Amino acid sequence: MxxxxxxxxxxxxxxxVVSAVIGLFTGLVVMMSSRDWVLSAVSFGVVFIIxxxxxxxxxxxxxxxxxxxLDIEELDNSPH
Numbered sequence: 001m002x003x004x005x006x007x008x009x010x011x012x013x014x015x016x017v018v019s020a021v022i023g024l025f026t027g028l029v030v031m032m033s034s035r036d037w038v039l040s041a042v043s044f045g046v047v048f049i050i051x052x053x054x055x056x057x058x059x060x061x062x063x064x065x066x067x068x069x070l071d072i073e074e075l076d077n078s079p080h
Contacts, residue, residue, distance in 0.1 A: 015055050023048030 027044030031037070064072065 011059075015052065015059070019048050019051040019055060022051045 023044045026047040027040045030043040031040035034040070
């Protein structure tokens with residue numbers, strides 16, 4: 001069985017980092033406009049979770065292409 005590539009292993013971390021950056025941007029915008037730390041922290045958390053869930057749903061919705069389907073079938077039929 002082949003080990004996953006570095007890109008495959010870092011994909012979840014990539015989604016978390018992108019969500020955190022979007023949440024941080026939102027938190028900073030709210031902080032600059034309202035000057036309220038609690039509102040800024042809450043907006044960061046809400047946007048972070050929403051972005052993380054939406055991007056995870058997009059990843060789950062992507063259908064594998066022909067090469068990926070062949071690779072999946074090879075791995076399923078390999079004896080071990």
